[in-house]
Amino acid sequence: MPRLESSPLGVTGTLFFTFADGPEKFTLMSGQNLGPITVAYETYGTLSPHHDNAILICHALTGDAHAAGISSEDGRVGWWEVLVGPGMPLDTDRYYIICANVLGGCKGTTGPSSINPATGKPYALEFPIITIEDMVRVQKKLLDYLGVERLLTVIGGSMGGMQALSWAVQYPDMVASAIPIATSPHLSAQGIAWDEIGRRAIMADMNWDNGNYYTPGHPRPEAGLAVARMVGHLTYLSEESMSNKFGRRLRNRDNYSYTFGVDFEVESYLQHQGEVFIKRFDANSYLYITRAMDYFSLQGDYPSLADAFAVTQGHFLFISFSSDWLYPPSQSELMVTALQQAGRGDVVEYFAALSPYGHDAFLLEAQQQGPVITRFLERVHREQF
């Protein structure tokens, strides 16, 4: 029996859209073909007669289509419940909001755990490498299907912000505005290194078995995936918030155990993060999606980042968080500067929020982000439609 939490939006459910299910496949950035492709998505609110109120939410590495409301499948509350709902900044009474699980994911959209029609078995590592640009092009197919010609905004944090940026460059005339939050035009060397460590942790697990762990009875690379998650999770938190939350507090004890067991609260917390995650995420999807993040470069083949931004047509609201050391404010500032260099400085707003919550702030700081987003959307709607 699913646990039913409360949500002002009520019960929401996942829908599915499939394309490239004929002989014509979808060609990826790598040049490889893929099809059919199923997209799991949710929508909240109603598309207006003028088609001027559509918002696309893009999720981060381990997110899914269930951004808000109570899932009809498992009773879970959506991952961006703090921002999406009636009367909220992403107002489901005003806007038609779409959120889709990314290509390569494991929450309903085609990914490495999906059946490969050529073999009748899960793709595993036969799944082609995908990119952020590919994720966006799949979302474009979904919007075509839903009859959305232009987005009031495309919004997302972290990898979701990368997708929002890619939207603005790949489909300039469809993007009235973009809200890239706690994100970057490309990962730094350190960012790539964290991803690589996560992948190595998964691949070091013998149960990973070169990706072929889907057969019934085959153990899953849970230990490796848990380590990958622990590393990732730690990069999402700030030193300050961890010190405040855990410090050196011991868990249910007064003295050290002098063992390798759980002595410190922070150890217990980390292990819990790993244990919860392995139940909800597919290890191969973790490999593919982190690789897509490594490969993402908004500049791409343009001579400069400013040249990439020069092709965009919409407005931008960048949001960064002071204690986010994974996607530090300087990376948002790099993009603000590039837009100014591209002669588009007049379409940029930048909100550098003070927050102790590290990278995770994009999921938590509703009070700070909310009013800025509300005002930005009202202005864009007024000026662009």
Next chain:
Amino acid sequence: MPRLESSPLGVTGTLFFTFADGPEKFTLMSGQNLGPITVAYETYGTLSPHHDNAILICHALTGDAHAAGISSEDGRVGWWEVLVGPGMPLDTDRYYIICANVLGGCKGTTGPSSINPATGKPYALEFPIITIEDMVRVQKKLLDYLGVERLLTVIGGSMGGMQALSWAVQYPDMVASAIPIATSPHLSAQGIAWDEIGRRAIMADMNWDNGNYYTPGHPRPEAGLAVARMVGHLTYLSEESMSNKFGRRLRNRDNYSYTFGVDFEVESYLQHQGEVFIKRFDANSYLYITRAMDYFSLQGDYPSLADAFAVTQGHFLFISFSSDWLYPPSQSELMVTALQQAGRGDVVEYFAALSPYGHDAFLLEAQQQGPVITRFLERVHREQF
């Protein structure tokens, strides 16, 4: 044939000292007994007739007794070659310098890979949990054996700095000065979390086999240890130095491979770090030594950190590095403040160095640390002997 590098100090060799080899064992902080205990150590220079020139170097997590010179065993140059040698800040012409592999290590001092006399087999997880305080008490036995009654200084970076601090509190009258570099009076929640991730990565490797991988033919937990090293290594580097050194440069290619292979220079570098490390370090030692770091609290049973420092009798030179985010300058400043609160502000020097090299700066920044250390040692020698 070992590769012989050049060193102003020339060839150095490891010596061994064994104690607690009778019925009387060495009692650890945990209350468990251990013995016999062998200590691998090196010495450079000569103890003066007045016994006023002894310096103890304490090494970090993965270091060893071979701080300087060309190893007679494998031709390697010492890990602190930039600071130790004739005419250098830790001047082997003037000082009698001792460096010992820590208790729990795998470079000659008794640790989990040593033979357990009770079973005739390696201890593995039968080895008792050890602490920084235990490491220091073993070093004390070595100094007694070497006839050193008082140290001109005890110096070390990172975990070596923890040992220097513990020396000053455990043996106040033996420590004329301490030079704790890039270190902390206790790990933060984040520091404990990184250690825990390293341990989980090792334990997730099936070849770890609950620590029992020493039997001939048994594979070693190399994949897990490599991941632990990659995580650790990344925390030793600054974002700035990684961006400068690697950025997003591809390795020997112009375009993405669209695979999980090595595309980026930083991936190649990280993997190399893992591969080199597994050849030189024991996975169980990694578990024990990181646990000792977690458990270290200079304050211990004292009511406050200032109360702990109040028992010390020597001078202090703290050194921190601006880009060190694992042991940030604020942790050194916490100790400077505690000494001031303890009424010992007059014995403290603090050098907050600007450096792009992150935590690793303590191994690299000879030009910055050198003159400060030279001057401090001369003053302490003048005032204290």
